[in-house]
Amino acid sequence: MPEPLRAKSGELTVDEILAAVREGRRVLVEAEMMGSVHEVSLRHDGTTFYCDTPTTLHKHEDEEGMRNCILKMGYARDEE
Structure with missing residues (x-):
């Protein structure tokens, strides 16, 4: 099993998160809730x-x- 990708909320773009997930990696996001x-x-x-x-x-x-969930919850940074 691939190593999980760890990031803080807003550190990665939604495309970076989804690319890792599609590769079979678990993405662990540190978020304030x-x-x-x-x-x-x-x-x-x-x-x-x-x-x-x-x-x-x-x-x-x-x-x-x-994608919509990741953006709504603020796990990814805004892409510009």
């Missing part, structure tokens, strides 16, 4: 995209759904 810092796990099992937070496991059927 509810006043404290937590680790969020982003991954793909070949069929479903997962965004595992301390409170919820979000499932996305396609890459576009995962």
Whole structure:
């Protein structure tokens, strides 16, 4: 199993995150939630995209759904 990619929220672009996930890597993002810092796990099992937070496991059927979640939650930096 490939080594996870670790990043802080806003450190990577959404395309960098999705490229790693498509390669089979788990992306661990350090994000502030509810006043404290937590680790969020982003991954793909070949069929479903997962965004595992301390409170919820979000499932996305396609890459576009995962992209929207990553952007909405602020895990990626704004691309300019």
